[in-house]
Amino acid sequence: MVRHSNVLIVGSGIAALQFATKLRCDINVIILTKSHVKKGNSYLAQGGVAAAMSNSDSAYKHFKDTLEAGRFHNNPDPVAMMTMEAPNLISEMLEDGCSFDMDPSGNILLGMEGAHSEKRIVHGGGDATGKMIMEYFAQKVKNSNIEVIEDCTVYELMVNQNQCFGVKGKHMDGKKEMYTADHIVLATGGLGQIYSFTSNAETVTGDGIALAYKAGAEVTDMEFVQFHPTLLSVDGKGIGLVSEAVRGEGARLVTSSGKEIMKGVHPLENLAPRHIVSQTIYEYIKIGETVYLDISNIENFESKFPTITASCKQHHIDVIGGKIPVVPGCHFLMGGIKTDLEGRTSIERLYAIGEVACTGIHGANRLASNSLLEGLYFGKKLAEHVNSFSRETAAIPCPQDFSMDITPVPLNLPEREILQTKMMENTGIVRDKKGLTNQFNWLEAYQISHLLDRNLENLSIEEINRVFMTITAWLVTKSALERTESRGGHFREDYPFEDDHKWARKQIVHKRVGSYLQLSNF
Numbered sequence: 001m002v003r004h005s006n007v008l009i010v011g012s013g014i015a016a017l018q019f020a021t022k023l024r025c026d027i028n029v030i031i032l033t034k035s036h037v038k039k040g041n042s043y044l045a046q047g048g049v050a051a052a053m054s055n056s057d058s059a060y061k062h063f064k065d066t067l068e069a070g071r072f073h074n075n076p077d078p079v080a081m082m083t084m085e086a087p088n089l090i091s092e093m094l095e096d097g098c099s100f101d102m103d104p105s106g107n108i109l110l111g112m113e114g115a116h117s118e119k120r121i122v123h124g125g126g127d128a129t130g131k132m133i134m135e136y137f138a139q140k141v142k143n144s145n146i147e148v149i150e151d152c153t154v155y156e157l158m159v160n161q162n163q164c165f166g167v168k169g170k171h172m173d174g175k176k177e178m179y180t181a182d183h184i185v186l187a188t189g190g191l192g193q194i195y196s197f198t199s200n201a202e203t204v205t206g207d208g209i210a211l212a213y214k215a216g217a218e219v220t221d222m223e224f225v226q227f228h229p230t231l232l233s234v235d236g237k238g239i240g241l242v243s244e245a246v247r248g249e250g251a252r253l254v255t256s257s258g259k260e261i262m263k264g265v266h267p268l269e270n271l272a273p274r275h276i277v278s279q280t281i282y283e284y285i286k287i288g289e290t291v292y293l294d295i296s297n298i299e300n301f302e303s304k305f306p307t308i309t310a311s312c313k314q315h316h317i318d319v320i321g322g323k324i325p326v327v328p329g330c331h332f333l334m335g336g337i338k339t340d341l342e343g344r345t346s347i348e349r350l351y352a353i354g355e356v357a358c359t360g361i362h363g364a365n366r367l368a369s370n371s372l373l374e375g376l377y378f379g380k381k382l383a384e385h386v387n388s389f390s391r392e393t394a395a396i397p398c399p400q401d402f403s404m405d406i407t408p409v410p411l412n413l414p415e416r417e418i419l420q421t422k423m424m425e426n427t428g429i430v431r432d433k434k435g436l437t438n439q440f441n442w443l444e445a446y447q448i449s450h451l452l453d454r455n456l457e458n459l460s461i462e463e464i465n466r467v468f469m470t471i472t473a474w475l476v477t478k479s480a481l482e483r484t485e486s487r488g489g490h491f492r493e494d495y496p497f498e499d500d501h502k503w504a505r506k507q508i509v510h511k512r513v514g515s516y517l518q519l520s521n522f
Contacts, residue, residue, distance in 0.1 A: 002166075002178045005030040005147075006391060010154045010167060010208065011187035013042035014130070014372055015354030017137035018379025019185065020146050024387050029146045030179060032169055034153045034461075035203045037138060038131075041189050041355070042375070044201055045130025046243035046307055047113065048123040049376065050369040051086035054110055057118040059083040066370060069115045069273050070334075070363020071488040071498065073224075073505070078341050078359050082370075082377045089376045090122055098136045100124050112248035113368035114271040121369050127243050127307045133372065152177075154207065155456040155464050157184070157215040157350065164215065164350035170461060183349060183386055186212060187379075190333040190355040191225075194473045195428065196420040197238035197329030199228050205465045206472030208356035212337045213471060213510065214452050218346045220509045220518075221335030223479035223490040224364045227429050228331030229253075229277035230293060232308075234315045238329035242293060242308055244368050247271055249304065251293045254323075255284060261291065275365050275489050278328040282429045285327065296322030328429060332371060334362040334489060335479070338509060343382040346511075353378045364488025411459065412446055413466045419473060427477045432494045436481040443474045452512065478515065479508045 005028050009016045012033035020029050037043070052062045062083040067074050090108065094100055101109040101123045111121040124132030141148060156168040158178070166180035188208030192200020213219050230246070230253075231238030247253075247270045253261050265280055266272035281291045295301050301319060302309045312319050336358040343351040343359075354375045361374055426439035451471055456464050485499035486492050498504075507518045 004180045007183045008181035009185045012037045013040050015375035015379045016187035018376050019383050021140040022380050022383030031148045032152045036150050041201050042130050043134045046127040047369045048121040048129045049372045051090045053087050066367045069367035074363030075360025113244045115273040127305045153461045159215045163348045186352040187354045188356045191472045192330045194423050194469050195330035196424045199241040199331045205469045207468045210468035210471040218338040218511050220338040220507045221358050222475045223483045224334035226332040226489045227278040227328045229328050230326040231329040233325040233327040238327050240311050249298045251295045254294045255289050281328050292323040342385045439477045448474050
């Protein structure tokens with residue numbers, strides 16, 4: 001069966017829903033999501049939306065903080081545009097009924113997070129901002145021109161003569177369908193599940209990146225993976241996120257003896273950029289120390305952070321005792337499918353927005369609470385671009401031989417848990433040539449070139465996820481091995497400093513024909 005729409009969106013997070021709801025009402029839209037709208041990263045997001053909305057703040061300060069956190073690997077043009085537009089995006093949503101947290105005077109309540117120079121974090125429901133925004137969008141998506149299809153895993157982009165004209169999807173019951181469209185948008189999120197410690201939802205397995213790379217699109221900056229400093233630690237494993245807003249309210253990172261581990265490490269101490277805090281915690285964990293967030297000086301912690309409190313209680317951690325054990329884990333990918341400032345990829349009619357895309361906004365390390373902002377900004381910007389097209393269906397360059405393959409072929413794939421553990425050990429928070437080489441060779445043994453050419457139609461959904469995880473892990477490891485410096489989320493123990501002479505403004509771009517260095521055009 002083939003279904004056609006004007007716009008097809010793969011993914012259902014904030015970027016996808018902002019885009020869908022900003023399209024003209026006469027444009028029909030299909031949204032495919034591999035699970036449920038309420039099970040993705042956007043819905044789970046505890047952090048807020050960064051926007052310069054106070055009298056003491058400015059878009060320029062937000063711009064500067066973004067570049068500093070990104071270690072000046074950012075593309076300054078979209079950073080400037082996004083930070084300028086941020087207050088308008090918040091005001092627009094507030095006027096439309098989105099329930100952001102307000103102070104007693106009726107103004108938007110602004111919080112502080114790491115590497116920000118001002119209080120500019122807009123929250124909803126305390127630490128449930130993602131849930132609040134997603135429920136706001138869920139009401140808007142009920143429009144008749146938008147259809148959401150859940151539990152559908154997209155396993156192939158259909159491309160002919162460098163034009164994407166649709167996708168193939170598999171439903172939970174094994175049924176396969178083709179979806180064609182005039183505009184195909186990937187909004188699938190990041191790659192968190194390739195690591196054993198992660199704040200990401202179970203569904204975040206690098207799908208969009210692997211799909212695009214298999215189809216011939218360019219991907220870039222894959223070495224820049226952000227590890228959030230504070231996942232809740234239960235029996236040494238990361239279980240869910242402890243928002244950076246907790247440190248913004250005054251929590252301190254300490255050892256069991258009470259030593260403050262961030263003192264003397266960075267001028268901002270506990271609010272230092274995430275890569276610095278993550279690396280510091282990791283060094284203590286390596287020598288057998290348990291690291292805690294000391295929350296004893298935060299008044300009304302339970303009411304300010306109800307989601308975190310509930311998670312602690314579920315795992316029998318007493319927040320009244322004032323210490324929450326934490327461990328760093330994979331949180332966000334700064335790289336992804338290379339796009340221009342409209343969201344266009346190197347394949348015609350194929351777009352990417354949100355975490356799966358790389359516009360250069362985040363540079364080498366994302367500033368806290370810029371991710372939801374990026375989704376809102378580029379979702380709206382891409383909608384403006386698509387709205388400029390006529391609704392008339394474009395010619396579909398679909399050859400007649402795009403049939404469903406039914407020939408089973410044996411496939412060798414790494415086990416999910418083994419891949420996650422080895423990525424954490426070798427391509428994780430602290431990297432070096434030996435570990436990266438071992439990881440790259442281990443992944444190469446699974447015949448990456450074969451996986452890239454492989455037809456996935458007869459695989460189970462679990463096997464499809466493992467194919468995507470393996471391809472994405474290979475791209476991250478390959479990039480991390482090639483970049484011989486430390487910058488932002490990429491830390492090489494054997495190259496511990498930034499090397500501006502060799503690497504400033506250089507991107508590693510991957511395409512099926514190989515990888516190349518590109519002097520960034522910003």
